Amino acid sequence: MNTLQLSIIHRLPQSYRWLAGFTGSKVEPIPQPASGCEGCLVGLKLLSPSDENAWPVMYSLSQALTDIAVDSSVLECEGEPCLFVNSQDECTATCRLKNFGVAIAESFSATNPF
Template identity: 45%
Template sequence: MLIPLVVNWLHSLEILITMLQLSVVHRLPQRFRWLSDRHSVIETDDTDSEEHDVIALRLISHDGVPAWEILHELKDMLTAIQVDGKIAECEGQPCLFIRRCDESATNCCLKNQGVAIAETFIGR
């Protein structure tokens, strides 16, 4: 009885790892700040203050329930390297919010796990 459960668990884990490696995140261009201490409500921040500056990473390769699940896995990965992240909805989509000062560490961690980072290039 235990073997089928282990096989199903391993299959689910394999699917999740594949989804992470096929994930693409995009950094939203706006800067944000939390409106409350509960860190559940955000707003765009046009000030020059970087003290509470957070950025949003949106998953563009998945949507719906899989997007929420993948973002939670990404958040757990970042927790392992002591980067605090919060998941909240922004513009109708789930996003992972991190402090701006943690952006480089976040990008390195995600790339090392096979997550692609989409970047905007401005043509001249």
């Protein structure tokens, strides 16, 4: 069975940038970026599986993006593997991952209609 089809990811709430001198290997959160922030990164965190199988799954997700020429990096963030892509590539990346059967968890706010 394809483990990617059992994967659920979600977007980390903050934006990131490469830590100075560590492009491709370390990120840091940034304050509210302006829209169209050049060089901003989006972090995607795996919700399942969340054990030692998470790293190989994240590397497989990264490879799926590499296959369509979308740059990505798998790095530890908040103690877990996360996939980082340029903010301009977010839509392309999530579309590609959905095509591989990966579920994308979306944030929503419940409002009372009454």
